[in-house]
Amino acid sequence: MNVMVRRVNLNQVRPLRHRVLRPGRSYDTTLWDRDTDDDTAHFAAFSDSEIVAVGTVFPEAYREVEKAARLRGMATAPEYQGKGYGFCILDAIVDHAREKLKAKILWCNAREIAFGFYERYGFRLVGDPFELPLVGWHKVGVLEL
Numbered sequence: 001m002n003v004m005v006r007r008v009n010l011n012q013v014r015p016l017r018h019r020v021l022r023p024g025r026s027y028d029t030t031l032w033d034r035d036t037d038d039d040t041a042h043f044a045a046f047s048d049s050e051i052v053a054v055g056t057v058f059p060e061a062y063r064e065v066e067k068a069a070r071l072r073g074m075a076t077a078p079e080y081q082g083k084g085y086g087f088c089i090l091d092a093i094v095d096h097a098r099e100k101l102k103a104k105i106l107w108c109n110a111r112e113i114a115f116g117f118y119e120r121y122g123f124r125l126v127g128d129p130f131e132l133p134l135v136g137w138h139k140v141g142v143l144e145l
């Protein structure tokens with residue numbers, strides 16, 4: 001699939017986070033720890049000039065693996081879901097984690113409703129499900145890079 005994915009700034013990912021991941025909550029809930037750090041990278045996929053999917057990555061150890069990167073904020077606009085945009089964001093984030101961050105694994109807290117998406121990409125879902133306040137049930141997803 002030939003989709004343009006580029007690195008963007010924080011302000012460009014927040015509207016889709018709000019609409020897809022924090023609907024009905026205040027806009028402030030779309031600003032997270034690490035968002036403004038120099039080593040955090042935000043990515044967006046475009047359909048023409050419209051941002052239709054977003055994701056964020058930054059270095060964060062996973063258990064004993066120091067050289068690890070964490071994925072957050074994966075969101076595709078509802079009318080564009082199931083068209084491959086999410087995988088295009090993951091491809092860009094995997095490249096960045098491998099090449100720029102020199103990470104050995106990419107991990108995330110995966111929402112229950114998105115388990116299938118991460119598994120299909122190759123993530124292993126590890127450990128017991130846990131509940132995050134206001135966001136719901138998750139498992140840790142781990143991808144070897």
Ligand SMILES: CC(C)(COP(=O)(O)OP(=O)(O)OC[C@H]1O[C@@H](n2cnc3c(N)ncnc32)[C@H](O)[C@@H]1OP(=O)(O)O)[C@@H](O)C(=O)NCCC(=O)NCCS
Nearest residue numbers: 074075076081082083084085086087110111113114116117
């Ligand atoms: C999860 C999400 C990011 C996936 O993005 P997307 O752009 O729809 O995904 P893609 O079109 O790239 O899907 C790639 C593959 O994963 C599959 N897939 C996508 N979402 C899935 C899901 N929830 N469960 C099972 N499989 C899924 C697709 O069918 C596709 O498989 P195929 O190639 O066999 O057709 C998107 O649906 C979304 O924003 N959901 C709501 C917010 C959310 O839950 N975000 C994740 C927080 S952890």
